Amino acid sequence: MLISLSVVDYAIILPFIFLAGFIDAIAGGGGLISLPAYWSAGIPPHMALGTNKFSSCSGTIFSTARFFHAKMIDVPVALIGAVMALAGSWLGASTALRISGEFLNYLLIILIPLITVVVLLRKNLGFSDTAHLLKLGFRLSLGALAGLIIGFYDGFFGPGTGTFLILIYSVLLHYDFVRANGNSKVVNLASNMAAVVTFAVHGQILYPIAIPAAVCGIAGNLLGSKMVVLRGNKIIRKVFILALILLLIRVLYNVFL
Numbered sequence: 001m002l003i004s005l006s007v008v009d010y011a012i013i014l015p016f017i018f019l020a021g022f023i024d025a026i027a028g029g030g031g032l033i034s035l036p037a038y039w040s041a042g043i044p045p046h047m048a049l050g051t052n053k054f055s056s057c058s059g060t061i062f063s064t065a066r067f068f069h070a071k072m073i074d075v076p077v078a079l080i081g082a083v084m085a086l087a088g089s090w091l092g093a094s095t096a097l098r099i100s101g102e103f104l105n106y107l108l109i110i111l112i113p114l115i116t117v118v119v120l121l122r123k124n125l126g127f128s129d130t131a132h133l134l135k136l137g138f139r140l141s142l143g144a145l146a147g148l149i150i151g152f153y154d155g156f157f158g159p160g161t162g163t164f165l166i167l168i169y170s171v172l173l174h175y176d177f178v179r180a181n182g183n184s185k186v187v188n189l190a191s192n193m194a195a196v197v198t199f200a201v202h203g204q205i206l207y208p209i210a211i212p213a214a215v216c217g218i219a220g221n222l223l224g225s226k227m228v229v230l231r232g233n234k235i236i237r238k239v240f241i242l243a244l245i246l247l248l249i250r251v252l253y254n255v256f257l
Contacts, residue, residue: 009041017213021059021220028162029243050199054210057192059217063225067182078183081147082190088151112248126170126177160247177236
């Protein structure tokens with residue numbers, strides 16, 4: 001399929017990809033901004049997904065590297081989560097081919113407001129890191145389970161994967177938002193890389209826009225991860241709530257429009 005994009009299309013898409021990378025580096029949920037940008041240019045859904053994975057994966061590589069350099073990742077927990085996310089993503093994608101995701105939209109309409117209320121009420125959530133008080137075996141087990149579950153969600157449905165990972169790492173494993181975010185980047189990167197290979201093999205990446213979008217995504221991720229390193233948990237909490245609101249809007253759109 002031959003798809004031609006105008007200068008106006010580029011001018012609309014690329015700033016949104018930068019913004020998506022910025023938000024994604026801080027609290028996940030960048031795809032809630034980048035995917036509609038691709039769709040607005042008339043790029044078919046599957047090609048938009050593949051192109052988005054290419055640009056977002058490129059940006060995530062750089063933000064992950066920055067978090068790793070700043071020692072903001074619990075490497076063993078993040079790696080086992082990444083491995084399990086690959087398996088979970090495959091299971092989720094396989095399930096999506098057989099079962100409609102309609103029920104998940106309705107479930108998220110209930111869950112997202114509840115999660116947002118919990119985050120707003122628990123003002124100290126994500127501000128202290130007590131994960132080291134948990135035994136390593138327990139952290140690895142929960143990290144593996146988190147990777148499997150969120151990997152499944154990513155393969156089955158997808159929007160807000162990074163945001164939900166941060167929530168799980170903060171609530172169940174007691175990481176602060178910064179380290180939860182760093183861990184989530186490793187897991188997300190593994191899932192995204194597997195998806196990029198799949199979309200590339202099936203010719204579903206529009207490289208003329210994917211490559212400049214990757215540059216914008218990298219710039220946004222670098223700026224966002226720098227903000228996290230400098231300002232820490234406070235900025236993550238604010239953007240995290242924004243990501244939840246964007247996710248709710250997307251789900252409501254899926255259901256009612």
